[in-house]
Amino acid sequence: MATDFSDWRRQHSLGVAVMLLQDGFRMLRNFVPAAIGLIYLRDVGIYAAYGTAVLAVGILAWSTLRFLRFRFRIDGHALQVEEGVLQRNRLTIPFDRIQAVQYQQSPSQRLLGVTGLAIDTAGSAGNELEFKALSWEMANDLRDALAGKAAEIPDWTPIVRLHWKDLIRHAITRNPVRNGMLLLVFPLSYFPNWTELLSDGIASTPNWAFPLLGVAATLLLIPFLVFLILLGLIGAALVVLNRYWGLHLQQNLSGQIHLQSGLIKRTAFTIQRPKIQTVTWRQNAIALRLGISEVQWTQARSGNDINGDERRFFIPSVRPEQVAVLDRLLFPTWQPDLPADLRPAPIYRAVVWGYWLLAATAVAWNSGWSWWGLSLAAFIAALGWYWSGRLSDGRFSRRNDTVFATYRGWRRRVRTLTQFHQVQLVEIRQPVWMVPFKVVHVRLQTAGEAVALQFLPEQEARAFADFVLHQVEASHEPWM
Amino acid sequence: MFRNELVDARALPRIPLESFSSLPPAYLKKRVVVAAILAGAEMLVVGVLWLVPALRIEVPLDVRLRVTSALVLAGGWGAIVAFRGYARMSYLVREHDITFRRGWLVRSQVTVPKSRIQHAEVQRGPLDRKMGLSALKLYTAGSSGSNLSIPGLPAETADALRDALIASADGN
Numbered sequence: 001m002a003t004d005f006s007d008w009r010r011q012h013s014l015g016v017a018v019m020l021l022q023d024g025f026r027m028l029r030n031f032v033p034a035a036i037g038l039i040y041l042r043d044v045g046i047y048a049a050y051g052t053a054v055l056a057v058g059i060l061a062w063s064t065l066r067f068l069r070f071r072f073r074i075d076g077h078a079l080q081v082e083e084g085v086l087q088r089n090r091l092t093i094p095f096d097r098i099q100a101v102q103y104q105q106s107p108s109q110r111l112l113g114v115t116g117l118a119i120d121t122a123g124s125a126g127n128e129l130e131f132k133a134l135s136w137e138m139a140n141d142l143r144d145a146l147a148g149k150a151a152e153i154p155d156w157t158p159i160v161r162l163h164w165k166d167l168i169r170h171a172i173t174r175n176p177v178r179n180g181m182l183l184l185v186f187p188l189s190y191f192p193n194w195t196e197l198l199s200d201g202i203a204s205t206p207n208w209a210f211p212l213l214g215v216a217a218t219l220l221l222i223p224f225l226v227f228l229i230l231l232g233l234i235g236a237a238l239v240v241l242n243r244y245w246g247l248h249l250q251q252n253l254s255g256q257i258h259l260q261s262g263l264i265k266r267t268a269f270t271i272q273r274p275k276i277q278t279v280t281w282r283q284n285a286i287a288l289r290l291g292i293s294e295v296q297w298t299q300a301r302s303g304n305d306i307n308g309d310e311r312r313f314f315i316p317s318v319r320p321e322q323v324a325v326l327d328r329l330l331f332p333t334w335q336p337d338l339p340a341d342l343r344p345a346p347i348y349r350a351v352v353w354g355y356w357l358l359a360a361t362a363v364a365w366n367s368g369w370s371w372w373g374l375s376l377a378a379f380i381a382a383l384g385w386y387w388s389g390r391l392s393d394g395r396f397s398r399r400n401d402t403v404f405a406t407y408r409g410w411r412r413r414v415r416t417l418t419q420f421h422q423v424q425l426v427e428i429r430q431p432v433w434m435v436p437f438k439v440v441h442v443r444l445q446t447a448g449e450a451v452a453l454q455f456l457p458e459q460e461a462r463a464f465a466d467f468v469l470h471q472v473e474a475s476h477e478p479w480m
Numbered sequence: 481m482f483r484n485e486l487v488d489a490r491a492l493p494r495i496p497l498e499s500f501s502s503l504p505p506a507y508l509k510k511r512v513v514v515a516a517i518l519a520g521a522e523m524l525v526v527g528v529l530w531l532v533p534a535l536r537i538e539v540p541l542d543v544r545l546r547v548t549s550a551l552v553l554a555g556g557w558g559a560i561v562a563f564r565g566y567a568r569m570s571y572l573v574r575e576h577d578i579t580f581r582r583g584w585l586v587r588s589q590v591t592v593p594k595s596r597i598q599h600a601e602v603q604r605g606p607l608d609r610k611m612g613l614s615a616l617k618l619y620t621a622g623s624s625g626s627n628l629s630i631p632g633l634p635a636e637t638a639d640a641l642r643d644a645l646i647a648s649a650d651g652n
Contacts (some may be wrong), residue, residue: 300621424596424620425628428589435587447621465591466492472593473576479596480621 015133102269179232277448298448356384507632
């Protein structure tokens with residue numbers, strides 16, 4: 001370890017500048033309405049200038065004080081931080097309460113060559129803590145020191161690295177056709193009377209021009225559609241490229257996982273494997289065709305926000321061979337070819353089909369029970385029967401003694417994996433209409449997300465709940 | 481190091497559905513009292529509504545009828561829920577976990593392993609104190625929807641349970 005943290009330290013001295021910029025931006029944002037108001041008032045220009053100067057000095061003094069008051073050190077196995085100008089806080093965060101260490105580099109921080117570092121804690125350990133400005137070396141040293149492995153930090157092995165082509169592929173799965181159509185709808189909504197405009201236009205067009213217009217429309221239609229799709233694609237690609245640029249997942253020998261990405265705002269964080277609660281793979285119809293999936297994992301809720309949501313992280317565009325690698329990394333005992341069990345009872349298909357039947361009935365009703373309405377309704381009902389069958393087939397689970405996976409969906413597939421010993425609570429739920437069908441829902445709540453199994457046969461579900469409770473007690477692995 | 485022993489699924493201990501303990505009758509009394517207080521408040525509104533003409537403020541007859549029927553129905557519903565909701569409430573404490581069943585229209589059975597309990601809390605409202613009852617709340621590390629609360633336990637039982645659960649969570 002290069003840096004010694006046993007004495008009180010301050011952040012990088014450029015932290016003043018970072019705080020100044022951030023406080024200044026916040027101030028500007030809050031004062032924009034007032035500033036706009038001032039423009040319309042005469043003879044106050046000089047006071048506005050004075051006011052601005054006073055404000056600027058105030059902000060400078062404030063951020064300098066904030067910088068000077070922010071000190072930190074490592075005492076044994078806890079991080080101690082003193083902060084606050086008017087209200088002074090002293091935080092002590094034991095290392096084992098730290099959920100994840102996350103680097104955040106905003107443009108202002110990158111300009112100054114420093115990085116922010118956010119420390120997530122779970123439960124009531126204290127506030128979430130944010131360093132505004134550390135040099136990269138000090139940030140790395142601090143991260144390693146917090147991991148308690150300072151002496152023998154093993155090398156990082158790369159696990160997943162995304163190429164920009166992967167990101168474009170992910171952007172394609174964001175459905176550029178739909179996005180393009182939305183882009184078309186927005187301009188149209190500026191002309192709410194576009195139908196009238198169109199009919200006026202048609203009325204004022206001489207007869208001889210119609211064939212020409214027809215040819216032109218046909219010729220233009222395809223390029224126009226292509227243009228729309230491209231527009232949708234570019235919109236999605238910009239967002240995806242900015243967020244996930246150079247995404248890089250690494251692992252070290254002490255079981256830490258490190259993920260970094262980002263173009264304008266760079267983030268990186270390090271997390272211990274047991275802190276990850278559930279891992280979900282998602283594929284929509286396009287991703288299914290392209291053979292890629294999106295991975296999301298959740299960790300426990302952060303900070304002292306009792307009712308807050310759990311934290312989520314995404315890796316877009318994971319190829320099948322990378323899926324296998326991630327499976328092995330996160331769930332070493334997992335075998336993807338385990339037999340499927342815990343399928344929903346037939347009533348599940350009936351419930352799904354019931355919604356389709358409702359739609360079919362509505363269609364037939366609206367058509368006044370005419371022959372074409374009835375045949376359309378019959379078609380919808382038949383399609384619904386097929387669809388509900390596929391959905392019902394797609395819903396099952398696989399498990400061994402430690403890992404549990406749920407599968408659902410047909411055109412849009414979701415697979416969620418969790419470990420039995422990370423379960424916090426088991427709920428068996430049964431709306432009263434399900435009682436005669438002997439069917440129940442089961443929910444396994446982890447410290448992150450819950451895993452739900454719906455419409456299970458009651459006997460099987462109760463046996464499964466007993467199994468989960470047994471596995472929870474049987475394991476002594478850390479679950480958070 | 482990671483171990484992975486074989487589990488015989490048929491030999492696993494089941495949650496014995498027949499040996500749950502139900503909540504004391506005092507809790508039913510409390511539910512009835514609460515429902516009665518609410519119904520009383522609703523009837524007060526109804527009374528005011530029908531006395532309004534005496535105060536010379538016009539409220540149309542159909543509005544009065546609608547509000548009255550809605551409030552009477554709400555009071556009746558509250559009474560039904562007070563009884564039916566109580567009927568299925570029961571709990572079971574095993575060596576390693578605690579289970580609570582509840583619900584009338586949506587039945588639910590929640591089990592929390594003792595080793596996952598982060599902290600336990602006993603709450604007593606004014607009515608609870610009068611009737612010797614306590615509510616036991618168990619918090620796990622999960623986000624919202626991961627807490628178990630058992631209302632209307634006898635006060636000594638709730639205290640004893642809290643102490644026992646925390647002790648076994650420590651001893652783990």
